[in-house]
Amino acid sequence: MKDIQNSEQIQTVGSSLSGKIYTTYDQLVEAFGAPTFMDYNPDEKIQVEWVLLIDGIVATIYNWKLGYVPYDLYDWHIGGFNKGEVEAVQAALNIYKEECLS
16 A cells, blocks of 8 residues: 555645646545645636645646646646656555556
């Protein structure tokens, strides 16, 4: 089991895009909880974002320049400090999926 924190208190200043993950909004909510930030304003670059600390690794998951929250399959952006955040997000999502199947 991974130690996952979802908090607006996690420092993300200076983070940037590290990769993407193809999944649904619902799977992200099941794996990581409710989004840390939601903004339905279509003029904003991001409408939904998770700010996570996964086993000590900072990771953000967000949509980018869509103008809406994608609920179906989508290539979600993963941001961080290039310290394994893509792998950490993928591993945590895989654990969630395995638990659902058992």
